[in-house]
Amino acid sequence: MSETPRLKLHARLYCGDEIAMGPGKADLLDAIGREGSISAAARAMGMSYRRAWLLVDAMNRCWAEPLVETVAGGSHERGARLSTLGETVLQRYRALQDLLAKAESSEEYAFLKDGVRPEPLPSQSE
């Protein structure tokens, strides 16, 4: 890889030891809203159905109300949609991410970025 130096800002909201909301969970909510089911969202994101289900389950246990509502009965292909709270949480989380993105245009970041090599030097023996 030959990438330019880059800053990554992550906003994670914790509930006990669980991550109630973070970049990956927000992307999954987007995909569920777009695809209409957990399984289709998992496929679109290249993750297993089980992994997606666990992420949804964690979110639903972390918030005052579930963020994702599934249609009772049926198979994995059954529909899922964002609850009203799910829509609102996703929207506010994206707004919070926009606030963070502003830090990327800060003077501090510009200085730091200029000092980082595109690739690290090879490791020396200890």
Place this chain on the structure above:
Amino acid sequence: MSETPRLKLHARLYCGDEIAMGPGKADLLDAIGREGSISAAARAMGMSYRRAWLLVDAMNRCWAEPLVETVAGGSHERGARLSTLGETVLQRYRALQDLLAKAESSEEYAFLKDGVRPEPLPSQSE
């Protein structure tokens, strides 16, 4: 644990696949500046000398010039200090972290925080 919901904002600066600067490396720089050697800094942070050395080595390979200068020869207890660039990078990174901290007083964060439970509900079987 019974913790209140909390937001964690991490700023990480990447150099290829290495983390050039992040919260842990910044704390290590602080400790080296305070303690005067890599081994004393490692002890103060409860990490092994080898782990601290690897973090310092990664930083020194990621930036235009080394951030930590060690006194040649001697044992692990030999002195280490921040270079001029090291001091400046640490200062700018702390300023960047202060920018991020402002997001914690945002309306978006206040809304999200109110919706998260102190602890997740128990996991349901699939």
